[in-house]
Every structure is written in C-alpha cells, then in structure tokens.
Amino acid sequence: MKKIIIILILVAFLEPLNLFAYGVYQKPEKFIAEVFSGNTPPPNILWITKSMRIDVKKILGRDLGVLRMRFWERNGSTVWILEEIGKEKPITVGFVVKGSIIANVKVLIFRESRGDEVRHSFFLDQFRGATLESSRQLDRNIDGISGATLSVRALIKLSRLALYLHNQSGVDDGAP
Amino acid sequence: MGRHKKKNKIRWRSVFLWHRYLGLVATTFVLILTLTGLVLSHTDSLKLSSKKVDSKTLLGWYGIKAPDFAVSYRAGNNWVSQFGKHIYFNEKEITGASASLTGALIVNNIIVVAGQDTVFLLTDEGEFIERLSGVHGVPDMIERIGLDSTGQLVVQAGSSDYTVDDNFLEWEKTEAVNVDWVTKETVSDIMLAKLVNAHRGSGLSMERVMLDIHSGRILGVWGVYLMDAIVVLFLVLSISGVWVWATRKK
Numbered sequence: 001m002k003k004i005i006i007i008l009i010l011v012a013f014l015e016p017l018n019l020f021a022y023g024v025y026q027k028p029e030k031f032i033a034e035v036f037s038g039n040t041p042p043p044n045i046l047w048i049t050k051s052m053r054i055d056v057k058k059i060l061g062r063d064l065g066v067l068r069m070r071f072w073e074r075n076g077s078t079v080w081i082l083e084e085i086g087k088e089k090p091i092t093v094g095f096v097v098k099g100s101i102i103a104n105v106k107v108l109i110f111r112e113s114r115g116d117e118v119r120h121s122f123f124l125d126q127f128r129g130a131t132l133e134s135s136r137q138l139d140r141n142i143d144g145i146s147g148a149t150l151s152v153r154a155l156i157k158l159s160r161l162a163l164y165l166h167n168q169s170g171v172d173d174g175a176p
Numbered sequence: 177m178g179r180h181k182k183k184n185k186i187r188w189r190s191v192f193l194w195h196r197y198l199g200l201v202a203t204t205f206v207l208i209l210t211l212t213g214l215v216l217s218h219t220d221s222l223k224l225s226s227k228k229v230d231s232k233t234l235l236g237w238y239g240i241k242a243p244d245f246a247v248s249y250r251a252g253n254n255w256v257s258q259f260g261k262h263i264y265f266n267e268k269e270i271t272g273a274s275a276s277l278t279g280a281l282i283v284n285n286i287i288v289v290a291g292q293d294t295v296f297l298l299t300d301e302g303e304f305i306e307r308l309s310g311v312h313g314v315p316d317m318i319e320r321i322g323l324d325s326t327g328q329l330v331v332q333a334g335s336s337d338y339t340v341d342d343n344f345l346e347w348e349k350t351e352a353v354n355v356d357w358v359t360k361e362t363v364s365d366i367m368l369a370k371l372v373n374a375h376r377g378s379g380l381s382m383e384r385v386m387l388d389i390h391s392g393r394i395l396g397v398w399g400v401y402l403m404d405a406i407v408v409l410f411l412v413l414s415i416s417g418v419w420v421w422a423t424r425k426k
Contacts, residue, residue, distance in 0.1 A: 028311035043312070043345050065271070067305045070312060070345075081311055088225060150220075 023110040025119060028081045031094040031108055032072055035079050043070045046169050059136055059160045060084065069165055076173030077103065080162045084154040086112045091154050095162035099173050102130045102159060115151035127155070132163035188423050195416040198409060205406045212390040216383075224383035230376055237394075240379045246371050248363045249280035251287045252300060255363055256280035259371045260379075263289065265302040267370035279321035279358040283329045284342055290321045290331065297344060306344070313340075313347035322357035330355045 026034075033040050046069045048056065056064045072079040077098040083090040089111035096104035105127045107119035117123060123145060131139045138160060144152045166173075219225065229235060246264075248257040255266055258277035263270045265287070276292040286305065289296040293316045297305035308314045315333035324330050324339075330352045331338045337352040363371070388394040392403030 032311070045343065045345070065304055066307065067299070067303060070306065 023112075023116065024108070025110065026094075026106065026108050028092060028094060028108050031106060032079055032081070035077075035094075035096055035104070036072070036074060041072055041074050043072055044169070045070060046165060052168060055136060055164060056161065059164060060157050071165070071169060073169070073171050076171060078166045078169055078171055078173075080165060081108070082158045082161055084158050084161075086115055086151040086154045088112065091118075091151060091158075093155065093158050095159070097162055097166035097173075100131055100163065100167055102127050102163065104128065105155075105159065105162075107155075110151075112151065115145075115148035117145045117148050118151040118155050123152075124155075127159050130159060130163070132160060132167065136160060136164060138163075188420070191416050192420050195413060195420055198413055198416070202406065202409050202413060205403075205409075209390060212386050216386050216390060219383055219386075222382075224386060225381050227382040229380040229382060229385060230373075232376065234385065235376050235380060238380055240376070243375075246363055246368060247277055248361055248367075249277070249358050250361050251280045251289075252282045254287065254300065254302070255367055256287070256289050257363060257367075257371055259375050262375060263291070264371060264374060265289070265298060267367070267374045268302055269374060270296060270298075270304075278318045281321060281323060281329075281358050283323065283327065286344075288321065288329060290318050292316070292318055295331075295344075308344060312344075315347065320357050322355040324352050324356075325354045332357075 029040075048064060048067055048069065053064065069080070077096055080095045080097070081092065082095065083092050085091070090109075091107060091111065092109035094104075094106045094108050095102060105124050107116075107124070110116045110119060123143075126140070126142050127138075133139050138156065142152065142156055215222065215224070235241075243260045246257040246259045248255050250256075255264075256270075256277065257264045263277050270289065278290045278292060280287065280289045282288070282300070285300065287298040287300060287302075289298060293309060293314065295308040295314050295318075297308065299305060310316065315331060315336070315338050318331055318333045320332050322330050322332075328339055330350065331340075331347075332355075337350050337355070338347050339350045339352070340347045385394070392399035392401075395402065
C-alpha cells in the first residue's frame with residue numbers, strides 16, 4: 001500500500017514537470033549516436049543539383065527548399081534526418097540506409113495533434129527492407145492507418161527521399 | 177366540410193407555410209454551408225492551408241495587425257528582419273524561421289541568419305542553403321553573432337563562444353577575442369512598408385477562414401450559436417417537410 005502511495009505521489013509530481021517532451025520520442029542527435037554506437041562520424045554534405053531538385057519535387061510534391069543535405073556515413077550505411085509536414089506540422093524522421101535498402105526508420109519528433117500511430121513498429125516495420133524502384137516509388141505497398149492518412153503519406157515520401165538521397169550520395173555500400 | 181377535416185386542412189396549411197418561409201430563411205445558410213463544405217473537402221488539392229489572405233478587411237477582422245517596428249540586421253546589400261513572429265530576408269519570409277532573431281551577417285559569401293537555437297544559411301539571393309539546429313551542433317540560447325579578427329563566424333550562447341568550420345559542419349567552443357558583434361539597424365521606410373505588406377500576407381490561411389465561415393466562428397461565439405440555431409432549423413424543416421409530404425399523400 002505504501003509503495004502504491006509513493007508511486008502515485010511521484011506521478012503527481014512528475015506529470016507537471018513534463019519530463020517527456022510532447023511528441024519528442026528521441027532527439028535526432030541521440031538517434032544518430034545510437035546508430036553509430038556512440039561514435040558519431042563527422043557529417044557529410046550532399047549538394048542538391050538541378051536535376052536532383054526535379055526528382056525530389058516528384059518525390060515530395062514540392063521543392064526540397066534547401067540547396068544541400070547533411071548526412072552521416074560509416075561502412076556504407078548512411079543516416080538521414082528528414083522532415084515532412086503531415087497535416088500542418090513537420091514530422092522528424094530518422095532513416096538508416098544500407099545497400100540501397102532501408103535498414104531502420106524511426107519517428108523522432110511528432111508535432112501534430114493526431115496521427116502519431118505512424119511511430120509504432122507495426123507500421124514502420126513495413127519500411128524496413130524497402131528499396132526504390134526506377135520510378136522513384138517504393139518497391140512495396142504500405143498499408144495505411146485510418147485517421148492518419150496524411151502522416152502515412154509523409155512517411156512514405158520521406159522513405160522514398162531517404163533512399164533517393166542515399167543513391168545520390170556516392171557512398172559505396174556494395175549495392176549492385 | 178366537416179369541422180375535423182377543416183381543422184386538419186388549416187393545420188396542414190400552417191405547417192406548409194411555416195415550412196416554406198423557414199426554407200427561404202435557410203436557403204442562404206444552405207448555400208454557405210454547402211459551398212464552404214465543398215471547398216473544405218478539397219483542402220489539400222486546393223492547398224488552402226498554404227494560401228494566405230492579404231485582404232486588409234479580413235486581416236483587420238481577425239485582429240492581425242502589423243507591428244510598428246522591425247528588428248533588422250544588414251547582411252551586405254540585404255536586410256534580415258524580424259517582424260512580428262516572422263523573419264524576413266528583405267521582404268521575403270524565411271519559411272520555418274520563427275521569432276528571436278539574434279543576428280545576421282555574411283561570411284564566405286554565405287548569409288548567416290541566427291535565431292536563438294537555429295542558424296539559417298542563405299545565398300546572397302536569399303535561397304536556402306541549409307537550416308542548422310541542435311542536431312547539427314548549433315548551441316542553444318544564441319545571444320549574438322559576429323566575426324573575429326580572421327573573419328571567422330563566432331556565436332555567443334550563454335557564457336560561451338563557439339566557432340564553426342568553413343563548411344558549417346563542426347561547431348566547437350572557443351575563447352574568442354576582438355569579435356566584431358553585429359548590431360541592429362533601422363530599415364528605411366520603404367523596406368518597412370514592404371515588411372508590413374509581407375507580414376499581412378503570412379498570418380491567416382484560406383483554410384482557417386473557410387473553417388470559420390463554415391462553423392460560424394467568424395462571427396465569434398454568437399456565430400457558433402447562430403449555426404446551432406440553423407441546425408435546429410434544418411431539423412425542423414426535415415420533419416415538417418416529411419410531414420407535409422406524408423399528409424399531402426393522404
């Protein structure tokens with residue numbers, strides 16, 4: 001009984017402190033450090049050429065908005081921190097791409113008021129192993145989530161973008 | 177005609193007349209609701225959330241007023257200004273940049289715009305090169321920026337100074353001396369007028385206006401009550417319409 005009371009008191013104090021920032025599931029720098037086991041390599045730069053801008057616009061349905069993208073690389077694996085607006089606010093997603101395949105994907109920061117089901121593994125697992133076809137589409141259909149259509153759409157766009165940027169990065173990942 | 181039948185006829189006629197007049201009253205609201213509803217069903221394809229209202233009347237109705245002054249820094253031949261909660265490169269809004277502009281300058285032909293925890297890199301034509309934040313090593317709580325005697329960017333955040341390499345990849349603490357910190361300047365009246373125009377066009381989306389008209393909220397809380405009353409009116413019309421149809425059949 002005492003333990004229960006102590007836990008309830010702790011929860012009552014912890015809740016207002018808001019220890020868990022709204023929608024921040026993992027800070028991007030922590031995600032990168034986790035991928036590289038704490039030994040984060042220096043970042044690389046990928047300059048977006050005119051032809052790449054056209055491809056990116058086809059993938060995102062809008063201009064990328066920046067002239068260069070930053071990524072981290074080691075042993076042929078690249079890590080990208082990308083953002084796309086769901087309905088009104090950006091969703092920050094971390095991608096690990098190796099061998100032109102999505103090795104890992106994680107929703108890092110979710111700012112919308114709804115649709116955050118996309119952060120769960122039952123949804124994200126669909127992206128693991130995905131590749132990009134010549135049409136710049138994923139090689140598979142992604143099952144959506146009712147009530148989270150725009151978030152799902154954003155994740156699909158970002159997955160395609162991560163694979164595309166990896167392929168453009170010039171990183172030798174042993175992929176044919 | 178029997179008394180009973182005459183009474184029924186009067187009642188039917190009363191309901192019919194009420195139905196007709198209420199229908200006329202409802203027509204305007206039906207038009208408003210159907211048109212706004214139709215538009216809102218296609219919000220994404222019409223990109224209503226990104227289309228901004230620049231009507232002074234409408235912006236004034238929403239209480240969106242331009243601030244009286246801008247916080248500006250000169251970067252070469254360009255101005256970087258904070259106006260209200262938005263940051264502008266000349267009169268073009270820097271998308272994704274919000275309040276607390278702490279400085280702007282040129283280094284290595286790149287325009288550096290600093291917020292409190294974000295640094296934007298722009299070309300001298302205002303094109304976005306990159307947006308840097310904590311994940312890129314940018315320090316928190318930036319207070320001011322400047323150039324040291326070698327022309328390198330120095331950022332003061334908290335009680336520490338930081339520099340970054342020429343490619344803006346690696347940030348590190350430094351003991352900076354002889355830093356020429358940037359200072360705010362006053363824009364010309366012409367630039368201020370441009371900022372006012374740009375500001376008016378950045379605050380209110382078409383989607384918001386459509387939603388408010390659809391819900392009645394554009395008239396405040398009484399507009400919402402009005403729409404509630406219209407809903408009741410529609411219910412009454414539906415019931416009276418069915419009653420008129422059913423009794424007419426007889």
